[in-house]
Amino acid sequence: MEVKILSARFHLKNSNTLKVAKKHGAYKTLDKLFATAPEDVIDEVKRSGLRGRGGAGFPAGVKWGFLPKNTGKPVYLAVNSDESEPATFKDRYILVKDPHLLIEGIIICAYAIGCHDTYIYIRGEYTTQVKVLQAAIDEAYAAGYLGEKVAGQDYRLDVTVHRGAGAYVCGEETALLESIEGKKGQPRSKPPFPAVAGLYGCPTIINNVQTIASLPFILDKGADAYKAYGTEKSPGTHLFGISGHVEKPGMYELPLGLPLLEVINTVAGGVWKGRKLKGIIPGGSSTPVLLPEEAADATLDYESMAAHKTMFGSGGIVVLDETVDIVQLVKNLIDFYHHESCGQCTPCREGLGWMLKIIKKILRREGTMDDVLLLRELCDNIEMKTVCVLSAACTMPVRSYLDKFRHEFEAYVADAATAQACQ
């Protein structure tokens, strides 16, 4: 089932070095790139149907098309390497195993959109990864792939790595821009959209690492070759991170559209320890959980996930076995999103803390059914009332657990009632 488009060089020894990467094809698209008009590059990417791999799945070429022309302002590219969504660890492989693929992608994107200054926003936790990335960038500068004359062409491109410092919300594109500008990572209201007024108020494109890393293949082999993988509306391949209770957790490159359960059972070795499947989180912790019966006909693409009232998200699949205490899991989730709330919007800032305290109360077996119902109501009261979707990233999955595993919450509450009665 696995394919090797993005991960083609991952297995090579010292694949992160320019020498090895170049020997195996890195930067070979640049001649073709500079012989192609920028708008033709954009068209090719549009034709490929490449969708943003950060989670939202917005078509990359269409996004680039939103850039206003001739504003007299510089155009910036910000590469989103914040990868903070729990259960997501795909971009890390690109950063460490093939950073030159990313740099080549950056050159392609920058040329297409007319950008001369690119910032790679990498999460602060990627301490060792940032060193590998920076070393590759330094090599690329030394080899003339970056700097005043990219690949000998009259095209300047500077790439600067900007480290985050522990804030999930900076994966949100406008929070990421704020963070590069030196501010707290608090998302901006849209409009204006970054393509119009982004970094330093200038037109800006923000793309995920994997999105950018997909570009060399598309330019090299063409949109049709890319579309040969995946489904019609979700073309291409994706780096899936499979974690949780499976025998062979890890990162796998797969075409989009494969059956979810088959991937878990064959690629990831099935549920570990011979246990039964309890649920699947399909695309990072913010996506609503699927019960085994719901997952039965789900495929790994944007459309199928939407049809199952969940989301494709970041391709971070988490498998839950029968032993998982869902109430504990929900506490773990709310804890995360509360900790990461930027503190800007009232519903998220105040509401997630309230939810956390309620779930803790239920776990202490001091909760009542009213608390369970309040928790469910708060999901509705918080969701979509905020500048960004961080709060929804919490309430959407929590609502799914409350609805699909209600009995587990009721059991905690019943225990509390029994304890009360015994006193």
Add this chain to the structure above:
Amino acid sequence: MSDRSHLIATGKPFQFDAERDAMFERLVVRYPTRESMILPSLWLVQEQEGWVSQEAIAYIADRIGTFASKVFEAATFYTMYHLRPMGRYHICICRTLSCWLRGKQEIVDYLRGELGLAPGEISEDGRFSLEEVECLGHCGTAPVVQINGEFYENMDVDKLKSLLATLV
């Protein structure tokens, strides 16, 4: 998150050492505004001192030419900046979903039992500090522990035991 607004003053003025000073000057030209240097500068301070003091924040603000309140905001918003001295070995244990599913709690319990070290604490001899952190992006090799920036994947109590023995 806990309240991070109580800064510690060393009583001594802070300044970058020569290496960080040069690094600052190299980086600052990469950005159209000096305020973009707030995060990189806080990292430079932490590299140099291991933590970020009140004086260091004031220094960064003045060096950049911005309000101390802005640097203060960033230093407290981004939780990887240590606002107090940490142990010689700073142990971060991922507490989030995949690591939790695959037994991070056993590791935390072991550290608490064996070293008497609870999350948020520093051992009395200053050797270790422990922090439970959010997802470290190593979910496929969970549970993961990060010590002074190095990742240790597929961790369990036995592996941690032998690892800690090497950290003196």
Add this chain to the structure above:
Amino acid sequence: MADKITLFVNGVEVEVESGKNLIDAVAAAGIEIPHLCYHPALGADGNCRMCLVGIEDGRPPLVPACKTPAQAGMKVLLDAAHIKKIQHDVMEFELINHPIDCPICDQAGECKLQDYYMTYHGQPSRMTVPQVQKSKKLDFGCGVVHDQERCVTCGRCVRFCRQITKTGELGIVNRSDQARVTIFPGRPLNNRYALNVVDLCPVGAMTSRDFRFQQRVWFLKKSPGICHGCSKGCNIVIDHHREKYADDRIYRFRPRLNLQVNGYFICDEGRLSYRRENEGRLTVARIGGQPAAVADALAACRDELQRAQKVVVLLSPSCSLEQMLAAREWAARHGAILSGFSDGYLKPGDGDGYLIQDDKSANRAGLLLLGIDCRRETFLAALAEAQLLINCDNELERSFPLEELQQLLMGIRTILATSHDSPCAATADIAVPVASFSEYDGAVVNCDGILQCFRKAVGKNEPLPDMADFIAALDGTAADRAGLFTALAALIPALAGQSADTVPAQGLKLNENEAAHVSA
């Protein structure tokens, strides 16, 4: 005038000004969109989420009104169930960690949380888990005291210090529900407008050390006024109250919106100048340094006038136009020399190009408008000849050191009509107490040539005479104050046909050549 456009609120057609956001546009039509973080002087931030409104057929269907420009044909939903629910829910989130300590909170009575709770929420608390605890009674400097638990982190105070004063002392540190407003240690509020954050704060998180615990705001009578602290003439609200068995007393000045003059703010010095209206006042007349009845003092003044041939009348540059005109007419009738010399009111370099002016007087432009000589040399020359100086509240000690002043006035009889006690009041042959600016009606012209009228705000138990009354009393008559304004209106073309009641609230901008015209 901005263009008018038509949009719909709850299906009803409303005409609003274009170029405004939805909050301001429909507010002008009397429709409230609740908001905490938005302030017209600070722009939209969009963090409180209280102003979310529905847009029918809109994409997206839900928008923050503060960030949404009013557009023709827009169909705004405010009273729809889902919008009311959002307002209700946001209020609940604002309140779950709020201490609800209204009984001891100075903001009570003018608190947006209280008002919005009554309008948009009104339910008992469902908070059964412990609240977030933060710090209280933080001294932020400049007399600002902060309570982090009451704070709704709307960030108005932070934006004020970054955008308006550009001093940036405040920040919101941490994130999540630990976010809180604070100062960087050792760098407290240090700007001359800091107390505006108290007014800006929609809740009781920012209090003024000066005002806190002094008075419940619902007892305060809110009268409009004009600050007399400098020549800017900032518009203020005079909050005053007469406690039982006590005198009417001012508790605070607050800024009053006038986009043509001061905008939304005032300086701290001006704000705290209310104290001067309460304190240090001359309340009894003096003859030869001994307390006397005002009537007796006025009679003594007339006696002095009988004896004096050469009289100089000196005006304070903070007198109202009416008072100045009364003095001008009196001086003309009696052949007295009139001076407005007041160099001591100028503090060169103190102005900041924003609101604070070098000139610490309220109506120097009025002196010029009425053609009153303000030159030092003519004043000194007149004084050298004078037998009697009638000083209309000009604080000469501002212009001369006390010893020099004593030398100057040697051998000259002095009558001082003043609102405040001072060394001069102690040494004057006759001192007559007069009303201060919060206690009379008048008009002043500010440094930008804007004429503004103000009304008597404070009614003392024993009212003191207006300066115009004092001047009239020198002739043994009563002042015709309405007549004075009519006379002014006849003199100043811009005032033609106006009465004190018809002068626009924003003030009247006088022409460049107005002064020449009047004094001619």
